[in-house]
Amino acid sequence: MNLFAQLRFLFNITHSEDIVRRYFVVNGFDGALTMLGLNMGFYVSDNVDLSVVISACLGAAVALGMSGLASAYISEAAERKRWLSELEDAMITDLRGSAHRTAAKVVPLLVALVNSLAPLLISLFIITPLWLADAGILLPLAPVEAAIGLAFLTIFGLGVFLGRVSGRLWLWSGLQALLIALATVLIIFIIGD
């Protein structure tokens, strides 16, 4: 069995595919909305230096990634340990050398990795215009505005993904996610003024 098939098998016996998908969307959404909020905050503020914007966004992205890694690993490792223990009781054996024991160790790590990488990578993607502008590359929009645009696009994309998973109309699901982003922007505008 190749590595991919082996991992798929481990996810399958622990029913973890749904959990990974849920974590990816939930924490990815967290990352996108946090970047939207930060960039909106900078947008309503006056003339914040680009390096400050990048540092703040990067700090938030790393913090989200670390938070996702730690929280998911702690909770998943505890869940898997309990699952293995209950299974061992039922099987009246210690399941040494079994795929279940491997899964109890590997699955929490992989779930934590997804939970961590989803907000981190999505955040890094959203702040791409900030990096590009900082590197001297000319953009058709101001960097913070471009980052806000990318945040909206990412949130819409996550909504579409959820729509496809649930079998609903993708456009409706995407628009629903956008509505949440718009509400966030509106609140920041009201607070910022």
Add this chain to the structure above:
Amino acid sequence: MVRIKRLVLDVLKPHQPDALECTKALARLGVDYRIKLTMTEMDERTQTLQIVIQGEDLDFERIKETITNMGCSLRSIDEVEATGAPGTTTES
């Protein structure tokens, strides 16, 4: 040289991996392996299986290893069929 041609095993299995996955894992052990898996009992967390494996020269150690790797527990070997292949010496 003795060759094992048929084994009937009594196995306790968790619900996952499912019967199809277990059968496929055992069938992968040899091109001539024929597997028949029958569920004889089921409770909330486990299933009791009777697994019949047939082939020209069954490798019991690999079969046992595959069963363990699937998280199953081999409870007993209920039937064995073996043949003495050419070259087998008979002692009196």
